[in-house]
Amino acid sequence: MTSDTATPAPKRSLPSMSLLGPVIALLVLIAIGASLNSNFLGAANITNVLARSAFIGIIAVGMTFVITAGGLDLSVGSMAAFIAGLMILVMNAALPTLGIGVPIILLGMVVAIVAGIVAGLINGFLITALGIEAFIVTLGTMGIYRSLVTWLADGGTLSLDFGLRTFYRPVYFDGILGISWPIIVFALVVILGEILMSFARFGRHCAATGSNEHVAHYSNVDVNRTRLLTYAMLGLLVGVATIMYVPRLGSASASTGLLWELEAIAAVIIGGTVLKGGFGRVWGTVIGVLILSLIDNILNLTDFVSPYLNGAIQGVIIILAVILQREAKAKG
Amino acid sequence: MGDAVTTPPTLALRDVRKSFGPIEVLHGVDLELRAGEVLALIGENGAGKSTTMKILAGYQGATSGRILLDGEEVTFASLHDGEEAGIVMIHQEFNIAEQLTVEQNIFLGRELRRGWLLDKKKMRQLTRDYLDRVNCDVDPNARVSTLSNSDKQMVEIAKALSRDARILIMDEPTAVLTAQETDVLFDQVRALKKAGTAILFTSHKLGEVAEIADQVTILRDGSVVHDGPAAEVSEDEMATAMVGRDVSDLFPDKPDTPPGEVMMRVEGLTVPGYAEDIGFELRRGEILGIAGLIGSGRTEAMEGLCGLRPASARLVEIGGKAADIRRPKDARDHGLCYLTEDRKLRGLLLGMGLRVNLTLQALDRFGGFLIDKAAEERALDAAIEAFDIRAGQRDVAVGNLSGGNQQKLLLAKVMQTEPSILIVDEPTRGIDIGTKQQIYAYLRNLAAQGHGIVMISSEMQEVIGLSDRVMVMRSGRSAGILSGDEIGEDAIVRRAMGVGADMNGKVA
Structure with missing residues (x-):
């Protein structure tokens, strides 16, 4: 009778600009790239961009869940470096007994995945059970893992045994039907992530937790369990990304995975996931990752701007993305 | 009031319309606010009260129509213009910075200075003065986040006092106040009125309107349906005008048949720091009211029972079987559900x-x-x-x-x-009378279908009108269970306050 008239200006819950913005930005970048360099749309370059996007992309999908549930994880870059170091050490150590073959690769993969899950659980436990701010916990573990890998490498570089490296290489460089493994794994992670986020109970619980944890608690959502799971899942995905990354260079050092956390978080935010939590979009994150990679790629293919300024441009884009998000919200 | 009518209105709306997109929500509202008068603007949720107030205070512009300030047409380009004109609005949702102190909030944006530095001494003293005027004894240095809701409301009013408001607009100022705090607020309103301030307020509590208002304007569906002196309209007539239908039967009839078997038995329920040794039975088909002062541990006890906060109990039996409820999920498995007071x-x-x-x-x-x-x-x-x-x-x-x-x-x-057992906490807080009626009917119907219902409420009328039995809580303990004809305001208040205790406490 009266009530519906009170609703000021029927708003849609999601402003369309935040939906379209990243897509338009991506299309503009592709257009710019194509007009600047004829090789840009070639299969080789596209494969290159996607394969390089895969590491950050796989991690960013996990980060989407963490941020949607109201958390943050700054430790992923260091974690990846540490896991890579650990993997290399274990594989080198097992070489005399297992020899070069599939079993040793599988051992390395298991090590990476277990280490990732454990590292994620440690972050999650400190944040949920002890109630410490996610920012502080992961800032701490970021320092710890970075220091551990430096220590393991004794300040230098941990290198995979040369024979092993040759055997392991195809995991990064080969694939099926000309599509390399990192791209395939990235695609699978994205599809599973999108299903989990948009169609499964877990995604709904993440959004509810990030939106208002009190409401979630009063609605029978196990808030701590949900958060813990997001960190464990992110750890797992860092492990997966590392499995793809190690065969590329075959080594790990103090500078492995440097600033990956920045790129992963940036991709998530550019993709339209709300930094404060409560709303997340896995496909948006994919677009965010592609935007970041394309900028890097365009800078490398052209010589207008030095590729060394890539970080600065990424920084500007992150800030712009947040401003656009806020504007869209204010107009909403 | 005779001479008041002859003075020109301090602030008036003339045929004001407001549209959001294609939807018009105010259809030509006329309204007059006079110096030294209290105008109550009432109506159901969604009738257009908030929009009207926002237009008056300059938060929003009108789509058409005129705003007259002292007889002159004005347009407020911004909130700031409204404040410049001496119009202060106090929002239902507090508009104070939680992490700042009371004093910092009161002088926020208008800090007093001596040279380059803040004149803390003077601000401290003025803050103390303003707080004294509203009988509020919070420390000017206290962080607002540590204050109770009612103290926050008083800080808001102190802030308005500090702005020398000529026109004070209050959106449901008493919604979060206890009866005693409401009295303090009303004393302050009377003082402001005497000093010549024009005051507009909204409330869902019609008793308060009758008590404090000089004039009443009633909105329904974005139009004024009644306008006149408060003394000439009864509470019943106000309710009928607001809803557009007769609401004298606010509460459904209580059933004649005795309730069924015991659905839930609770003994020795203790929530550390809030409630101790609470025990009660709930029968099929009955509504058990829980009354008590705000802070008597009602909400916490029921949240503890439902596994929402740490609690222990000697015995919780649901459907004749012992139930061990530690998490919200356990409560749900036993068909027990809690509806929070804070939607x-x-x-x-x-x-x-x-x-x-x-x-x-x-x-x-x-x-x-x-x-x-x-x-x-x-x-x-x-x-x-x-x-x-x-x-x-x-x-x-x-x-x-x-x-x-x-x-x-x-x-x-x-x-x-x-759920088979539903615990509702303040099921009608801050909602209009028509919706209240619907919710009461729904709860009674649910009970009649064989559910057990526990209702925590601070509205005495609601407790008395809807409950088959009433448990009164005082300081975290049960102060007795009333049934049948024992249920009455006097009996509840006595138990809530503790018999023989002085009656100046907060009855809510």
Whole structure:
């Protein structure tokens, strides 16, 4: 009778600009790239961009869940470096007994995945059970893992045994039907992530937790369990990304995975996931990752701007993305 | 009042219309505020009160029509213009910085200075003065986040005093206040009135309107349906004008038949720091009211019972079997469900749509690992129909719904868990009388269908009008259970206060 008239200006819950913005930005970048360099749309370059996007992309999908549930994880870059170091050490150590073959690769993969899950659980436990701010916990573990890998490498570089490296290489460089493994794994992670986020109970619980944890608690959502799971899942995905990354260079050092956390978080935010939590979009994150990679790629293919300024441009884009998000919200 | 009518209005609206997009929400509102008068603006949720107030205070512009300040037409380009003209609005949702101190809040944006530095001494002293005027003894140095709701309200009023408001607009100022604090507020309102301030306020409590208002303007569906001296209209007439139908039968009849078997037995329920040794029985088909002062541990005891906060009990028996409830999920497994008193912070995800909110508590009923969205939509259709939820568009964010519709959605949400025992906490707080009537009827009907209902309420009328039995709580303990003809205001207040205690405490 009266009530519906009170609703000021029927708003849609999601402003369309935040939906379209990243897509338009991506299309503009592709257009710019194509007009600047004829090789840009070639299969080789596209494969290159996607394969390089895969590491950050796989991690960013996990980060989407963490941020949607109201958390943050700054430790992923260091974690990846540490896991890579650990993997290399274990594989080198097992070489005399297992020899070069599939079993040793599988051992390395298991090590990476277990280490990732454990590292994620440690972050999650400190944040949920002890109630410490996610920012502080992961800032701490970021320092710890970075220091551990430096220590393991004794300040230098941990290198995979040369024979092993040759055997392991195809995991990064080969694939099926000309599509390399990192791209395939990235695609699978994205599809599973999108299903989990948009169609499964877990995604709904993440959004509810990030939106208002009190409401979630009063609605029978196990808030701590949900958060813990997001960190464990992110750890797992860092492990997966590392499995793809190690065969590329075959080594790990103090500078492995440097600033990956920045790129992963940036991709998530550019993709339209709300930094404060409560709303997340896995496909948006994919677009965010592609935007970041394309900028890097365009800078490398052209010589207008030095590729060394890539970080600065990424920084500007992150800030712009947040401003656009806020504007869209204010107009909403 | 005779001479008051001859003075020109300090602030007036003439044929003001307001549209949001294609929807017109105010259809030509006329309103007059005079110096030294209190105007009560009443109406159901969604009648257009908030919009009217925002236009008066300069928060929003009118689509058409005129705003007259001292007889001169004005347009407020911004909130600041409104404040310049001496109009201060106090919001229902507090507009104070939680992390600043009381003093910093009162002088926020207008800090007194001596040279380059803040004149802290003078601000401290003035703050003390303002707080004294509203009988509020909080420390000017206290962080606002540490204050109770009622103290926050008083700080808001002190802030308005510090701005020398000529026109004070208050949006439901008493919603979060206890009876005693309301008295303090009204004393202050009378003092301001005497000093020549024009005051407009809204309230859902018609008793307060009769007590404090000189003039009453009643809105329904964006139009003024009544306007005149408060003395000439009874509370019943106000309610009827607001709703547009007779609401004298606010409460459904209590059943003649005795309630059924015991559904739940609780003994020795203790919530550390809040409640101790609470025991009661709940029978099939009855509504058990829980009365008591604010802070008597009612909410905490029931939250403890439902596993929402740490608690222990000697015995909790549901359906004749012992129940061990440690987490909200355990409560749900036993068919027990709690509806929170705080729909905005604990009940609903304000940024999300109706569907997501409706099914959140019982998501496992809608598909397995993957959510069956079609089933959710069907549930929403059914809930909109059953609870008469008026949302306009289905994908609207729940925060944009009126309070009454939010409350109905919250009730629909907890009912998705199909509880046999429902505990409702302040089920009608801050909602209009028409919606109240609907909720009372719904609860009574639910009881008649064989559910057991526990209702915590601070509204005496509601406790008396709806409960079959009433447990009164005082300082975390049960102060007795009343039934039948024993249920009355006097008996409840005596127990809530402690017999023989002085009667100046806060009865809520």
